[in-house]
Amino acid sequence: MSILNIRNCLDPVLRKKCEPVKNIDGNLVALSNDMIETMFDSVGVGLAANQVGIPQRLIVVDFGFDAEKKEDHNPIIIVNPVITAAEEEQDGQEGCLSIPEIVADVPRFKRVEVKGVDLDGNDVRYEVEDYLARAFQHELDHLEGKLFWDMLGRTKRDILKRKFKKLLKEQGAE
Template structure:
Protein backbone atom coordinates (compact mmCIF):
# COMPACT_ATOMS: atom_id res chain seq x y z
CA UNK A 1 0.00 0.00 0.00
CA UNK A 2 1.28 3.42 -0.92
CA UNK A 3 1.33 5.78 2.06
CA UNK A 4 1.24 9.59 1.94
CA UNK A 5 4.63 11.21 2.44
CA UNK A 6 4.77 13.93 5.09
CA UNK A 7 5.88 17.29 3.68
CA UNK A 8 8.42 19.77 4.97
CA UNK A 9 7.11 21.74 7.96
CA UNK A 10 5.41 18.83 9.72
CA UNK A 11 6.70 18.54 13.31
CA UNK A 12 7.24 14.77 13.00
CA UNK A 13 10.19 15.47 10.66
CA UNK A 14 11.95 17.30 13.51
CA UNK A 15 11.46 14.64 16.19
CA UNK A 16 14.28 12.48 17.47
CA UNK A 17 12.79 9.04 16.87
CA UNK A 18 12.42 6.24 19.39
CA UNK A 19 13.63 2.65 19.24
CA UNK A 20 11.15 -0.14 18.59
CA UNK A 21 11.19 -3.82 19.49
CA UNK A 22 10.18 -7.10 17.84
CA UNK A 23 6.59 -6.60 19.02
CA UNK A 24 6.00 -3.40 17.06
CA UNK A 25 2.53 -3.90 15.53
CA UNK A 26 2.42 -5.06 11.89
CA UNK A 27 6.11 -4.27 11.31
CA UNK A 28 6.40 -6.55 8.26
CA UNK A 29 3.42 -4.84 6.62
CA UNK A 30 4.79 -1.39 7.51
CA UNK A 31 8.13 -2.22 5.89
CA UNK A 32 6.38 -3.56 2.76
CA UNK A 33 4.25 -0.39 2.59
CA UNK A 34 7.35 1.77 2.96
CA UNK A 35 9.03 0.01 0.02
CA UNK A 36 5.84 0.39 -2.08
CA UNK A 37 5.70 4.08 -1.18
CA UNK A 38 9.39 4.69 -1.88
CA UNK A 39 9.30 2.92 -5.25
CA UNK A 40 6.11 4.73 -6.31
CA UNK A 41 7.75 8.08 -5.47
CA UNK A 42 10.97 7.05 -7.29
CA UNK A 43 13.06 7.36 -4.13
CA UNK A 44 16.16 5.47 -3.01
CA UNK A 45 15.44 5.74 0.72
CA UNK A 46 12.54 6.42 3.08
CA UNK A 47 12.48 6.95 6.84
CA UNK A 48 9.50 6.31 9.12
CA UNK A 49 9.12 10.02 10.06
CA UNK A 50 8.44 10.70 6.38
CA UNK A 51 5.24 8.68 6.70
CA UNK A 52 4.38 10.24 10.05
CA UNK A 53 5.92 7.71 12.46
CA UNK A 54 8.59 8.92 14.92
CA UNK A 55 10.35 5.53 15.12
CA UNK A 56 13.93 4.50 14.30
CA UNK A 57 13.19 2.71 11.04
CA UNK A 58 14.35 3.44 7.52
CA UNK A 59 14.82 1.60 4.24
CA UNK A 60 17.31 1.97 1.41
CA UNK A 61 17.35 0.62 -2.15
CA UNK A 62 19.88 2.23 -4.50
CA UNK A 63 18.81 0.00 -7.40
CA UNK A 64 21.12 -1.72 -9.84
CA UNK A 65 23.69 0.53 -11.52
CA UNK A 66 24.13 1.07 -15.28
CA UNK A 67 26.76 -1.69 -15.40
CA UNK A 68 24.29 -4.23 -14.02
CA UNK A 69 25.86 -4.38 -10.56
CA UNK A 70 23.40 -5.28 -7.84
CA UNK A 71 22.07 -2.37 -5.83
CA UNK A 72 22.17 -1.92 -2.08
CA UNK A 73 18.80 -2.81 -0.49
CA UNK A 74 18.36 -2.99 3.28
CA UNK A 75 16.03 -2.34 6.20
CA UNK A 76 17.50 -0.47 9.17
CA UNK A 77 15.85 -0.76 12.58
CA UNK A 78 17.22 1.10 15.63
CA UNK A 79 20.31 2.09 13.66
CA UNK A 80 23.30 3.68 15.37
CA UNK A 81 25.96 5.48 13.36
CA UNK A 82 29.29 4.40 14.79
CA UNK A 83 31.69 6.28 12.55
CA UNK A 84 31.82 8.52 9.47
CA UNK A 85 35.24 8.89 7.83
CA UNK A 86 36.95 10.24 4.74
CA UNK A 87 37.07 13.56 2.95
CA UNK A 88 33.56 15.03 2.60
CA UNK A 89 32.28 15.14 -0.99
CA UNK A 90 29.43 17.10 -2.51
CA UNK A 91 26.48 15.53 -4.25
CA UNK A 92 23.14 17.02 -5.20
CA UNK A 93 20.53 15.56 -2.87
CA UNK A 94 16.78 15.73 -2.81
CA UNK A 95 14.16 14.42 -0.42
CA UNK A 96 10.68 12.98 -0.93
CA UNK A 97 9.44 15.25 1.90
CA UNK A 98 10.91 18.30 0.14
CA UNK A 99 9.93 17.90 -3.51
CA UNK A 100 11.32 20.21 -6.19
CA UNK A 101 14.36 21.25 -4.13
CA UNK A 102 17.78 19.76 -4.77
CA UNK A 103 20.98 21.07 -3.20
CA UNK A 104 24.63 20.08 -2.88
CA UNK A 105 25.28 18.36 0.44
CA UNK A 106 28.72 17.40 1.73
CA UNK A 107 28.95 13.97 3.37
CA UNK A 108 31.81 11.67 4.28
CA UNK A 109 32.19 8.69 1.93
CA UNK A 110 32.64 5.92 4.52
CA UNK A 111 30.46 4.90 7.43
CA UNK A 112 30.24 2.18 10.02
CA UNK A 113 26.71 1.51 11.23
CA UNK A 114 25.02 -0.91 13.62
CA UNK A 115 21.37 -1.90 13.08
CA UNK A 116 18.79 -4.65 13.16
CA UNK A 117 17.33 -5.94 9.92
CA UNK A 118 13.69 -6.93 9.38
CA UNK A 119 14.41 -10.37 10.90
CA UNK A 120 15.87 -8.78 14.04
CA UNK A 121 19.39 -9.90 13.19
CA UNK A 122 21.99 -7.48 14.52
CA UNK A 123 24.50 -6.18 11.96
CA UNK A 124 27.54 -3.95 12.14
CA UNK A 125 28.94 -3.06 8.76
CA UNK A 126 31.07 -0.64 6.82
CA UNK A 127 29.44 1.02 3.82
CA UNK A 128 31.04 3.31 1.24
CA UNK A 129 30.08 5.55 -1.66
CA UNK A 130 26.49 6.19 -2.71
CA UNK A 131 24.89 3.65 -0.35
CA UNK A 132 26.72 5.36 2.56
CA UNK A 133 25.34 8.73 1.44
CA UNK A 134 21.77 7.43 1.23
CA UNK A 135 22.09 5.83 4.67
CA UNK A 136 23.41 9.09 6.14
CA UNK A 137 20.48 11.02 4.62
CA UNK A 138 17.91 8.57 6.03
CA UNK A 139 19.73 8.33 9.36
CA UNK A 140 19.48 12.12 9.66
CA UNK A 141 15.69 11.75 9.36
CA UNK A 142 15.50 9.58 12.49
CA UNK A 143 17.51 12.26 14.32
CA UNK A 144 15.05 14.97 13.26
CA UNK A 145 17.42 16.51 10.70
CA UNK A 146 16.81 17.40 7.05
CA UNK A 147 19.30 17.87 4.24
CA UNK A 148 18.36 21.56 4.11
CA UNK A 149 19.86 21.92 7.60
CA UNK A 150 23.32 21.47 6.08
CA UNK A 151 22.96 24.51 3.82
CA UNK A 152 24.55 27.87 4.48
CA UNK A 153 22.53 30.82 5.78
CA UNK A 154 22.35 32.57 2.40
CA UNK A 155 21.22 29.43 0.55
CA UNK A 156 18.56 28.77 3.21
CA UNK A 157 17.23 32.30 2.72
CA UNK A 158 17.13 31.77 -1.03
CA UNK A 159 14.95 28.65 -0.77
CA UNK A 160 12.76 29.77 2.16
CA UNK A 161 9.79 30.74 -0.02
CA UNK A 162 9.95 27.36 -1.81
CA UNK A 163 9.97 25.58 1.55
CA UNK A 164 6.97 27.64 2.68
CA UNK A 165 5.13 26.64 -0.50
CA UNK A 166 5.83 22.98 0.22
CA UNK A 167 4.42 23.31 3.77
CA UNK A 168 1.24 24.88 2.39
CA UNK A 169 0.87 22.29 -0.37
CA UNK A 170 1.40 24.86 -3.12
CA UNK A 171 3.42 22.39 -5.19
CA UNK A 172 2.79 19.48 -7.48
CA UNK A 173 4.16 16.10 -6.46
CA UNK A 174 3.84 12.88 -8.46
CA UNK A 175 2.94 10.97 -5.29
CA UNK A 176 0.52 11.33 -2.40
CA UNK A 177 1.62 13.82 0.28
CA UNK A 178 0.36 15.29 3.56
CA UNK A 179 1.00 19.01 3.91
CA UNK A 180 1.11 20.48 7.44
CA UNK A 181 -0.29 23.90 6.54
CA UNK A 182 -2.54 23.07 3.62
CA UNK A 183 -5.75 25.05 3.60
CA UNK A 184 -8.97 23.06 3.42
CA UNK A 185 -10.68 23.32 0.06
CA UNK A 186 -14.31 24.39 0.20
Protein backbone atom coordinates in the same frame (compact mmCIF):
# COMPACT_ATOMS: atom_id res chain seq x y z
CA MET B 1 1.00 -3.68 0.74
CA SER B 2 0.00 -0.10 0.16
CA ILE B 3 1.43 3.27 -0.77
CA LEU B 4 1.78 5.54 2.27
CA ASN B 5 1.44 9.31 2.36
CA ILE B 6 4.88 10.95 2.52
CA ARG B 7 4.86 13.93 4.86
CA ASN B 8 6.37 17.13 3.55
CA CYS B 9 9.01 19.11 5.37
CA LEU B 10 6.44 21.38 7.04
CA ASP B 11 5.00 18.46 9.06
CA PRO B 12 6.20 18.60 12.69
CA VAL B 13 6.75 14.81 12.80
CA LEU B 14 9.88 15.36 10.69
CA ARG B 15 11.40 17.62 13.34
CA LYS B 16 11.08 15.18 16.25
CA LYS B 17 13.75 12.71 17.27
CA CYS B 18 12.39 9.22 16.62
CA GLU B 19 11.93 6.63 19.36
CA PRO B 20 13.79 3.30 19.28
CA VAL B 21 11.81 0.31 18.09
CA LYS B 22 11.21 -1.95 21.09
CA ASN B 23 9.38 -4.87 19.44
CA ILE B 24 9.64 -6.32 15.99
CA ASP B 25 6.16 -7.60 15.22
CA GLY B 26 3.76 -8.06 12.32
CA ASN B 27 2.86 -4.36 12.34
CA LEU B 28 6.51 -3.36 11.92
CA VAL B 29 6.97 -5.89 9.12
CA ALA B 30 3.85 -4.55 7.36
CA LEU B 31 5.05 -0.96 7.83
CA SER B 32 8.46 -1.87 6.40
CA ASN B 33 6.90 -3.47 3.32
CA ASP B 34 4.63 -0.46 2.82
CA MET B 35 7.65 1.85 3.16
CA ILE B 36 9.51 -0.10 0.48
CA GLU B 37 6.53 0.07 -1.87
CA THR B 38 6.16 3.80 -1.15
CA MET B 39 9.88 4.41 -1.75
CA PHE B 40 9.76 2.62 -5.11
CA ASP B 41 6.52 4.34 -6.12
CA SER B 42 8.11 7.72 -5.35
CA VAL B 43 11.33 6.81 -7.15
CA GLY B 44 13.33 7.28 -3.98
CA VAL B 45 16.50 5.65 -2.70
CA GLY B 46 15.56 5.65 0.98
CA LEU B 47 12.75 6.39 3.38
CA ALA B 48 12.60 6.91 7.14
CA ALA B 49 9.53 5.92 9.16
CA ASN B 50 8.84 9.47 10.30
CA GLN B 51 8.50 10.51 6.65
CA VAL B 52 5.30 8.46 6.64
CA GLY B 53 4.22 9.78 10.05
CA ILE B 54 5.64 7.04 12.30
CA PRO B 55 8.27 8.50 14.69
CA GLN B 56 10.25 5.27 15.13
CA ARG B 57 13.87 4.43 14.33
CA LEU B 58 13.28 2.46 11.13
CA ILE B 59 14.66 3.05 7.64
CA VAL B 60 14.52 1.39 4.26
CA VAL B 61 17.25 1.92 1.67
CA ASP B 62 17.43 0.59 -1.86
CA PHE B 63 20.83 -1.05 -1.53
CA GLY B 64 20.94 -2.11 -5.16
CA PHE B 65 19.76 1.18 -6.62
CA ASP B 66 21.74 2.38 -9.63
CA ALA B 67 21.23 6.13 -9.96
CA GLU B 68 21.97 6.13 -13.69
CA LYS B 69 19.93 3.04 -14.63
CA LYS B 70 17.23 3.44 -11.96
CA GLU B 71 17.03 -0.34 -11.68
CA ASP B 72 18.39 -3.37 -9.84
CA HIS B 73 16.36 -2.83 -6.68
CA ASN B 74 17.55 -4.56 -3.52
CA PRO B 75 15.76 -2.94 -0.56
CA ILE B 76 17.09 -3.40 2.94
CA ILE B 77 15.38 -2.64 6.22
CA ILE B 78 17.26 -1.52 9.31
CA VAL B 79 15.67 -1.22 12.74
CA ASN B 80 17.37 1.16 15.20
CA PRO B 81 20.23 2.07 12.83
CA VAL B 82 23.32 3.95 13.99
CA ILE B 83 26.41 5.17 12.18
CA THR B 84 29.39 3.63 13.98
CA ALA B 85 32.20 4.90 11.76
CA ALA B 86 32.64 7.56 9.10
CA GLU B 87 35.49 9.00 7.10
CA GLU B 88 36.41 11.52 4.43
CA GLU B 89 33.93 14.25 3.61
CA GLN B 90 32.63 15.12 0.18
CA ASP B 91 29.94 17.37 -1.26
CA GLY B 92 27.21 15.87 -3.41
CA GLN B 93 23.77 16.66 -4.73
CA GLU B 94 20.87 15.61 -2.55
CA GLY B 95 17.11 15.76 -2.65
CA CYS B 96 14.37 14.42 -0.41
CA LEU B 97 10.97 12.82 -0.88
CA SER B 98 9.69 15.17 1.85
CA ILE B 99 10.99 18.21 -0.03
CA PRO B 100 10.07 17.41 -3.64
CA GLU B 101 11.77 19.23 -6.51
CA ILE B 102 14.41 20.82 -4.28
CA VAL B 103 18.07 19.76 -4.51
CA ALA B 104 21.33 21.12 -3.15
CA ASP B 105 24.95 20.17 -2.68
CA VAL B 106 25.32 18.82 0.85
CA PRO B 107 28.51 17.80 2.69
CA ARG B 108 28.47 14.16 3.83
CA PHE B 109 30.97 11.48 4.73
CA LYS B 110 32.23 9.49 1.75
CA ARG B 111 32.24 6.19 3.69
CA VAL B 112 30.17 5.06 6.65
CA GLU B 113 29.54 1.95 8.68
CA VAL B 114 25.93 1.45 9.78
CA LYS B 115 24.77 -1.06 12.36
CA GLY B 116 21.28 -2.04 13.42
CA VAL B 117 18.91 -4.99 13.44
CA ASP B 118 16.95 -6.68 10.66
CA LEU B 119 13.30 -7.77 10.89
CA ASP B 120 14.38 -11.17 12.24
CA GLY B 121 16.15 -9.51 15.17
CA ASN B 122 19.61 -10.27 13.80
CA ASP B 123 22.41 -7.73 14.06
CA VAL B 124 23.33 -6.23 10.69
CA ARG B 125 26.32 -4.16 9.61
CA TYR B 126 26.84 -2.34 6.33
CA GLU B 127 29.98 -0.62 5.07
CA VAL B 128 29.01 1.67 2.22
CA GLU B 129 30.49 4.53 0.29
CA ASP B 130 29.61 7.34 -2.06
CA TYR B 131 25.93 7.36 -3.08
CA LEU B 132 24.79 4.73 -0.58
CA ALA B 133 26.76 6.39 2.24
CA ARG B 134 24.92 9.62 1.41
CA ALA B 135 21.56 7.80 1.42
CA PHE B 136 22.20 6.21 4.82
CA GLN B 137 23.31 9.50 6.38
CA HIS B 138 20.29 11.28 4.91
CA GLU B 139 17.83 8.73 6.34
CA LEU B 140 19.53 8.65 9.74
CA ASP B 141 19.32 12.45 9.84
CA HIS B 142 15.54 12.09 9.43
CA LEU B 143 15.47 9.88 12.54
CA GLU B 144 17.15 12.73 14.44
CA GLY B 145 14.60 15.28 13.22
CA LYS B 146 16.93 16.84 10.64
CA LEU B 147 16.39 17.67 6.97
CA PHE B 148 19.13 17.86 4.36
CA TRP B 149 18.89 21.62 4.10
CA ASP B 150 19.80 21.90 7.79
CA MET B 151 23.36 21.05 6.67
CA LEU B 152 23.51 24.22 4.55
CA GLY B 153 24.27 27.82 5.42
CA ARG B 154 21.38 29.99 6.52
CA THR B 155 21.12 32.00 3.29
CA LYS B 156 21.04 28.92 1.03
CA ARG B 157 18.58 27.17 3.35
CA ASP B 158 16.25 30.19 3.39
CA ILE B 159 16.32 30.41 -0.42
CA LEU B 160 15.39 26.72 -0.71
CA LYS B 161 12.59 27.06 1.86
CA ARG B 162 11.10 30.00 -0.04
CA LYS B 163 11.36 28.04 -3.30
CA PHE B 164 9.60 25.05 -1.71
CA LYS B 165 6.79 27.18 -0.28
CA LYS B 166 6.36 28.82 -3.70
CA LEU B 167 6.06 25.36 -5.29
CA LEU B 168 3.42 24.36 -2.74
CA LYS B 169 1.48 27.53 -3.43
CA GLU B 170 1.63 26.95 -7.19
CA GLN B 171 0.34 23.39 -6.66
CA GLY B 172 -2.44 24.66 -4.40
CA ALA B 173 -1.17 22.48 -1.55
CA GLU B 174 -0.41 25.17 1.00
